[in-house]
Amino acid sequence: MPSHPLPTINILLKRLPHGEGLPAPSYTTEGAAGMDVVAAEELDLAPGQRHAVATGFAMAIPPGYEVQVRPRSGLALKHGVTVPNTPGTIDSDYRGELKIIMINHGADAFPIRRGDRIAQLVPAPVQHARFAEVEELDGTARGAGGFGSTGV
Numbered sequence: 001m002p003s004h005p006l007p008t009i010n011i012l013l014k015r016l017p018h019g020e021g022l023p024a025p026s027y028t029t030e031g032a033a034g035m036d037v038v039a040a041e042e043l044d045l046a047p048g049q050r051h052a053v054a055t056g057f058a059m060a061i062p063p064g065y066e067v068q069v070r071p072r073s074g075l076a077l078k079h080g081v082t083v084p085n086t087p088g089t090i091d092s093d094y095r096g097e098l099k100i101i102m103i104n105h106g107a108d109a110f111p112i113r114r115g116d117r118i119a120q121l122v123p124a125p126v127q128h129a130r131f132a133e134v135e136e137l138d139g140t141a142r143g144a145g146g147f148g149s150t151g152v
C-alpha cells in the first residue's frame with residue numbers, strides 16, 4: 001500500500017494471444033509517474049529504423065481520460081532509442097492493440113526482446129474544448145511575438 005495513495009482510475013485490459021504470460025503495465029517504484037510497459041515481440045531495431053512494437057494487449061480507458069506513451073530515459077541516453085511521437089496519445093475509444101512506436105537514433109542495432117520494458121504509460125484527464133469563431137481577438141502585451149521573441 002503506497003504511503004501517499006493517489007487518485008486511481010480503472011483501465012480494462014484485454015490480453016491478446018501473443019501477450020499471454022507477459023506482465024501488465026505496472027509501477028516499478030511506489031512514486032513512479034509512469035507504468036512500465038513491456039514488448040510482446042522480438043526484433044533488432046537497426047540504426048534509423050522505426051517500428052510499432054506489439055505489447056500484446058488492448059485496453060478500454062474510461063471516458064474523460066487518455067493514456068500518454070512516454071519514452072524511458074535510460075534507453076534514450078544509453079542507446080538513442082526513444083518514442084518519436086511522444087507523448088503518444090491513446091484515446092479512450094481505441095480498442096486495438098497498444099503499440100509503442102520506437103525509433104533508434106543510435107549508431108548500433110538495438111535488441112528488443114519479449115518482456116523488455118520499452119516505454120511508460122501515464123494516464124491523464126482530458127479536457128475537451130470547442131472553438132468559437134470571432135472577427136477580432138483581444139490585445140495582449142505579447143501580441144504575435146513568439147518563437148524566441150523574449151530572448152534566449
Ligand SMILES: O=c1ccn([C@H]2C[C@H](O)[C@@H](COP(=O)(O)OP(=O)(O)OP(=O)(O)O)O2)c(=O)[nH]1
Binds near residue numbers: 090098101
Ligand atoms: O503510440 C501510440 C499512438 C497511438 N496508438 C493508437 C491508440 C490511439 O488511440 C490511436 C490513434 O492514435 P493517434 O490519434 O495519435 O494517431 P492518428 O495518426 O491521428 O490516427 P487516427 O486517425 O487513427 O486517430 O492509435 C498506439 O497504439 N500507440
Ligand SMILES: [Mg+2]
Ligand atoms: Mg488521431
